[in-house]
Amino acid sequence: MDIAVLGTGSVGRTLAGKLSELGHVVVVGTRDPEATLARGESDAMGNPPYSVWQADHPAVRLAPFAEAAVSGELVVNATGGGGSLDALAQAGAENLAGKVLLDVSNPLDFSQGFPPSLFVKDTDSLAEQIQRAVPAARVVKSLNTVNCKLMVDPANVPGDHVVFVCGDDEQAKEQARGLLGELGWPAERVIDLGDIAGARAVEHYILLWIRLWRATGGPQFNITVATP
Amino acid sequence: MDIAVLGTGSVGRTLAGKLSELGHVVVVGTRDPEATLARGESDAMGNPPYSVWQADHPAVRLAPFAEAAVSGELVVNATGGGGSLDALAQAGAENLAGKVLLDVSNPLDFSQGFPPSLFVKDTDSLAEQIQRAVPAARVVKSLNTVNCKLMVDPANVPGDHVVFVCGDDEQAKEQARGLLGELGWPAERVIDLGDIAGARAVEHYILLWIRLWRATGGPQFNITVATP
Numbered sequence: 001m002d003i004a005v006l007g008t009g010s011v012g013r014t015l016a017g018k019l020s021e022l023g024h025v026v027v028v029g030t031r032d033p034e035a036t037l038a039r040g041e042s043d044a045m046g047n048p049p050y051s052v053w054q055a056d057h058p059a060v061r062l063a064p065f066a067e068a069a070v071s072g073e074l075v076v077n078a079t080g081g082g083g084s085l086d087a088l089a090q091a092g093a094e095n096l097a098g099k100v101l102l103d104v105s106n107p108l109d110f111s112q113g114f115p116p117s118l119f120v121k122d123t124d125s126l127a128e129q130i131q132r133a134v135p136a137a138r139v140v141k142s143l144n145t146v147n148c149k150l151m152v153d154p155a156n157v158p159g160d161h162v163v164f165v166c167g168d169d170e171q172a173k174e175q176a177r178g179l180l181g182e183l184g185w186p187a188e189r190v191i192d193l194g195d196i197a198g199a200r201a202v203e204h205y206i207l208l209w210i211r212l213w214r215a216t217g218g219p220q221f222n223i224t225v226a227t228p
Numbered sequence: 229m230d231i232a233v234l235g236t237g238s239v240g241r242t243l244a245g246k247l248s249e250l251g252h253v254v255v256v257g258t259r260d261p262e263a264t265l266a267r268g269e270s271d272a273m274g275n276p277p278y279s280v281w282q283a284d285h286p287a288v289r290l291a292p293f294a295e296a297a298v299s300g301e302l303v304v305n306a307t308g309g310g311g312s313l314d315a316l317a318q319a320g321a322e323n324l325a326g327k328v329l330l331d332v333s334n335p336l337d338f339s340q341g342f343p344p345s346l347f348v349k350d351t352d353s354l355a356e357q358i359q360r361a362v363p364a365a366r367v368v369k370s371l372n373t374v375n376c377k378l379m380v381d382p383a384n385v386p387g388d389h390v391v392f393v394c395g396d397d398e399q400a401k402e403q404a405r406g407l408l409g410e411l412g413w414p415a416e417r418v419i420d421l422g423d424i425a426g427a428r429a430v431e432h433y434i435l436l437w438i439r440l441w442r443a444t445g446g447p448q449f450n451i452t453v454a455t456p
Contacts, residue, residue: 122346122435159454166439193439201436207350208429211394211421216455223451226387227444 004029004072006065006087007079008036008050009043011104011148015078017053018152020060022182027061029068029091036062069095074102074175075137081107081126082119085133097136100172102179103127103199104143104151106206115210120203127199131168138172140165141199142180142190145209147219154184154222161222162189166198191225232257232300234293234315235307236264236278237271239332239376243306245281246380248288250410255289257296257319264290297323302330302403303365309335309354310347313361325364328400330407331355331427332371332379334434343438348431355427359396366400368393369427370408370418373437375447382412382450389450390417394426419453 005016006029013028020026030036030050037051047053054062069075069091079087084105088096107126108116120126127141142165143151150156163185165173177190193201213219233244234257241256248254258264258278265279275281282290297303297319307315312333316324335354336344348354355369370393371379378384391413395401405418421429441447 118350121349122432157454157456159452161454191440191443193436193443198439201439204350204432204435208421208433211426211429212419212453215419215421216453221453221455224387224454225440225444225449226385226389226452227449228385 001025002027002071002073004068004075004091006068006075006077006091007105008062009078009080010045010047011151012076012078013047013050013053013057014148014152015076015104016060017057018183020057025071026059027063027068027071029063029065029087031065031087031090033062033064065090066092066095072099074100074179077101077103077105077130079105081105082109084126085129088130088134093134093136096134099137100175101130101134101137101139102143102176103130103139103141106144107203108206118203118206120200122200122204125197125199125203127166127203128196131196138167138169139196140167140169140172140176141196141202142166142176145202145205146222150220150222152183154189156220157222159224160189161224162191163222164191164193164198164202166193166196166202168196229253230255230299230301232296232303232319234258234296234303234305234319236290237306237308238273238275239379240304240306241275241278241281241285242376242380243304243332244288245285246411248285253299254287255291255296255299257291257293257315259293259315259318261290261292293318294320294323300327302328302407305329305331305333305358307333309333310337312354313357316358316362321362321364324362327365328397328403329358329362329365329367330371330404331358331367331369334372335431336434346431346434348428350428350432353425353427353431355394355431356424359424366395366397367424368395368397368400368404369424369430370394370404373430373433374450378448378450380411382417384448385450387452388417389452390419391450392419392421392426392430394421394424394430396424
């Protein structure tokens with residue numbers, strides 16, 4: 001499938017690399033490809049320059065947001081939450097119309113340092129903001145509850161831990177579940193939380209995720225749901 | 229131990245009944261004991277009148293909030309979140325000073341119907357509001373992430389599912405963990421999330437809990453944390 005991955009940070013790279021490895025034709029979207037490739041320093045998170053990653057992934061093309069969006073049958077929003085609406089505006093609503101828009105971002109507000117707070121409150125979510133901004137896209141929220149290494153390699157952590165999907169378009173959720181299956185998340189480990197307002201639940205879960213990161217000593221963990 | 233349980237709803241009754249069964253001397257606190265006992269109808273949640281429950285639990289005494297608080301070496305806040313600060317004001321800061329105040333409530337706002345939203349946002353929590361209102365109490369947040377039947381009988385759901393504690397007083401957390409152990413939560417299934425601001429995480433988790441209730445078909449479920 002032709003897939004656009006918006007965002008050149010660790011989440012975007014990890015997803016783009018894995019989807020390319022799985023045989024998809026992946027275009028990564030960024031604001032300004034030349035500027036992205038010109039950066040010679042590691043970023044604030046310690047990720048090496050994009051050009052270094054690019055050299056290891058020659059099959060993955062880098063393009064401006066709009067060109068990436070045009071190329072994708074399915075579009076992944078892997079930009080930082082604070083930049084997502086702007087990135088999607090640059091991608092262009094007309095280039096996203098009718099497409100599954102898999103939103104894996106988190107609405108993190110680092111303006112007061114670490115730990116971040118959220119820039120949405122409990123009666124809204126970034127995924128809903130995205131759906132409102134691009135009404136013709138079929139937004140599915142998923143994968144934002146796990147570290148990006150776990151997104152593409154759930155076996156990094158043993159057990160039947162789970163991820164979630166939510167969205168207003170049932171068929172879009174099915175398509176997203178198909179892609180999740182390719183990434184290693186079988187259907188029984190993908191919990192459907194209902195409509196796109198379910199994104200409030202998984203985005204606010206990040207507050208617990210951050211505390212669990214501290215408590216467990218690292219970002220490689222996930223939750224399972226135990227039932228009788 | 230002498231334990232005060234504030235609140236006469238299903239959470240208060242369930243905890244009071246179990247703690248009494250475990251041998252503790254339990255006093256349940258309410259605004260007006262006569263009014264509580266005079267009610268002849270089931271409440272909005274379908275709980276039978278308190279007098280019916282009282283008849284089955286003769287060892288549990290009902291008293292005004294302040295009298296209950298005075299009696300307890302440890303105090304449990306099991307009031308509805310919306311009424312917690314008022315109940316604790318009635319209990320009296322002087323009667324709570326120096327005591328472990330185990331807060332199991334949730335900051336649910338039902339003013340717009342179901343599902344509820346939260347009346348605290350991500351940079352605050354009800355537990356922190358309680359700690360600020362009663363600075364001399366040693367507030368520990370716990371158990372709010374599970375249904376009350378599961379609070380007192382974790383074996384209702386198989387597996388090593390977990391609960392959380394957080395609070396600013398390490399010794400108070402240890403005492404709370406002791407009580408959790410008596411309820412069936414061994415130390416390795418009680419995750420310490422750090423200071424009282426960790427309550428933001430577990431209170432906002434309720435948004436996910438509500439969606440999981442729908443997804444799993446009932447309130448008897450819980451999460452486990454899978455690590456490598």
